Amino acid sequence: MKYILLLALAALIVVGIAGVFLLAQPPHLEVKAPPAAIGEITPVSVHIAGTHGFQNISVTLEQDGKSSSAVVVEEHKHRLGLFRRETPRDVTFNVGRKLIPSLHDGKAQLTITAKANDILGKTESKTFDVTVSTAPPHVVADGAQHYIFQAGSELVTFATTGYVTDSGVQVGTHRFRSFPLPSDPEHERFSLFAMAWDQPVNTQPFVYATNPTGAMAKATFWYKIFPKEFRTRDLDISDKFMQSVENDMEPNGTGDQVARFLHLNRDVRQQNTAQLVALSLETAPRWLWHEPFFAILGAREAMFADKRNYMYQGKKIDEQVHLGFDIAGTAHMTIPAANDGRVIWADRLGIYGNCVVIDHGYGLQTIYGHMSEFLVKKGDMVKRLQPIGKTGQTGMAGGDHLHFSMQIDGVQVNPIEWWDEHWIHDRIWSKVPPPK
Ligand SMILES: [Zn+2]
Known part of the structure; x- marks a missing residue:
């Protein structure tokens, strides 16, 4: 009996230990x-x-x-x-x-x-x-004078020390990336940047550098901002215009015509801006061009950053800012590429209709909207003045014309400076020359 009890106790202990191991x-x-x-x-x-x-x-x-x-x-x-x-x-x-x-x-x-x-x-x-990485990063900007027009572009060079993983320029709510400076890639970098049309004129731009732990160093540089007056225009919206836009952009849409139009003009416009920002990441780390941008010929019917009041039956139903130039000529006019570059988009793009986006390197891109026909496809390398398509009325367009605009790192800028050879020499090529 005693023997059996001992055995049972031993068995219990074994089961207990096994249980501990199994249940742990x-x-x-x-x-x-x-x-x-x-x-x-x-x-x-x-x-x-x-x-x-x-x-x-x-x-x-x-x-x-x-x-x-x-x-x-x-x-x-x-x-x-x-x-x-x-x-x-x-x-x-x-x-x-x-x-x-x-x-x-x-x-x-x-x-x-x-x-x-x-x-x-x-x-x-x-x-x-x-x-x-505990040493704080350090950044020093160039000693050049930077004249910046509202909605315009500029370039700054700078040097960083410490273990830096991200650097660039910040202007208000926008950040612009940097690239190694071709003349001294080991020690210096540069950023092409813009003073966006909607940033307050007292915005102070600065260069920044962050290390892998997120610690940030900032440095200011000499600059002068020139405010620019933008126009305000009333745009009369007819039922016929809304119908033709809706038929083109959303042919199977239903519901109130004005509500549908406002959806396209607000929500789709906003989505398209986000798509353009995403496209800005597809950029070459070098200039793909060596001549000024070509100012496409035609009547300039709308200017950069025109504020538009959308009037319907005498009442204002919406307002938006027009971030480009509208250029009208003959119907189905051939559109030349404004400069050498690589086609990164040739497809529908919401309010821009049939749209081409060309990358020119270092975050600089041109955008062509409302086309009736494409003459290039995504991935094509194009030359300045090479035909890329024909004008049309696709997307949010009231007549046959080209919508032309430019962006730096997804921030749309006034193209006017890029048409001016002197400006390009002084502001861009003096710091980052074109390829030979
Ligand atoms: Zn336009």
Whole structure:
């Protein structure tokens, strides 16, 4: 009897231990967005999905063969709870030189370890390569004089030091990227930028540089902004115009005619602006052109940044700003490319109807709208004055004409400066010359 009892006890212990092993849970550690770089204090988020939760999370940073560890989150809980169910959750903690003072700028390995909150305390680790970057970036702009017209373009060169991963120019709400300066690509960069038509004239442009941890350095440069008066025009909207626009842009649409027109004029216009901003990323890191932009001939019926009041039956139903030139000539007039470049869009584009976008490099692009016919396709390299299509009335157009506009990094600018050889020499080529 005593023997059987002992045996039963032994069996119970074996089952118990087996149970502990079977029921113990790893912490199920996931790191969805490991940091590429860490600075003084860099937040890191992990996801713990194990049903027993965790006792603690620790980090180890290994650099030059030496490693330092620290516990970053500690949770004191009863460790026996093999049947407890914890909801999976995200935990955020800080790593960086504040935590491990021996770190220095350069490469390192970050290991994150979580320990399960049960009797076995299984651990799980994830290791990542990171860059330690604690030195603040530094940026110095050129000493040139920058004359900037509202809705116009300009170019600034600058030098950065430190480990910089992003740099450029910020003008109000717009940021313009930078490229290595061809004459000194190792040490200097430049940004082509614009003072957008809708930025207040007291906006102060500056160059910026950020390091991988997001720390930003800024520098100002000499500039003078010239305000520009923009026109306001009333545009009479007839039922016939709305019908023809709706038939072209949304032939299967239903509902109130004015409401449909306002949807196209507001929502679709806004979507098209976002599409143009996305296209601005498809740019060559060099000038693709070496002559001034060609001012396409014809009557200029609307100017850059004309404010338009849309009048219907004597009442204003909408207002929008016209960000280009409307050029009218004979119907189905051949449209020449304004300059050498690469076609990055030749398709419908909402209010612009059949539209071509040509990239000229360094974020500079030309846009041609309302075409009746395409003579180029996406990917084509085109030469200045090469026919790219025929004018028409597609999209939001009241008659056969070309809508022509230009953008820098997705910000539409007045093309007038780019038609002027002297301006291009002074403002652009003196700093970033055309290819030979
Ligand atoms: Zn237009």
